[in-house]
Amino acid sequence: MNSLYDPQQQTYRYRPRGMNDGTLPYGPYPEVTGYEELEDGTLKLYVEAVWERRMNDRVVSSELVVRLLADGSFQYVSNHVTSFDEALAFSWYEPRLTEEEWQYYYGDS
Numbered sequence: 001m002n003s004l005y006d007p008q009q010q011t012y013r014y015r016p017r018g019m020n021d022g023t024l025p026y027g028p029y030p031e032v033t034g035y036e037e038l039e040d041g042t043l044k045l046y047v048e049a050v051w052e053r054r055m056n057d058r059v060v061s062s063e064l065v066v067r068l069l070a071d072g073s074f075q076y077v078s079n080h081v082t083s084f085d086e087a088l089a090f091s092w093y094e095p096r097l098t099e100e101e102w103q104y105y106y107g108d109s
Contacts, residue, residue: 003096004099010075012076015096015102017096018105018106020097020101020105020106021094021096021097021101021102021105026052026053027051027053028049028050028051028059028060029049029050029051030047030048030049030050031047031048031049031050032045032046032047033046033047033048034046038065041067041068042065042066042067042068042077043065043066043067043068044063044064044065045063045064045065045066046061046063047061047062047063047064048060048061049061049062056085058083058085059084059085060081060083060084060085061081061082061083061084062079062080062081062082063079063080063082064076064078064079065077065078065079
């Protein structure tokens with residue numbers, strides 16, 4: 001995983017994917033199909049990835065847990081993949097660029 005975590009702010013760096021850091025369009029996209037409020041105040045979202053081009057409405061299922069914050073934002077807690085369709089080639093997934101690769105393609109701009 002090529003995400004950068006800042007322990008002081010308890011956040012991950014957000015960096016959008018670019019032309020050299022992405023995949024083909026029309027891949028699976030997530031849909032929240034339900035949620036549950038947990039005893040500790042967090043929300044567990046039930047997520048299913050829909051892949052229209054493959055006509056599969058549940059290619060990946062996961063449980064995403066977030067904590068709602070007072071300012072209206074949320075804090076990521078966890079994400080657990082509960083199932084996926086092994087018959088499909090996961091050609092849609094492309095790992096994020098490393099820091100060195102990002103600098104090569106995009107620099108600091």
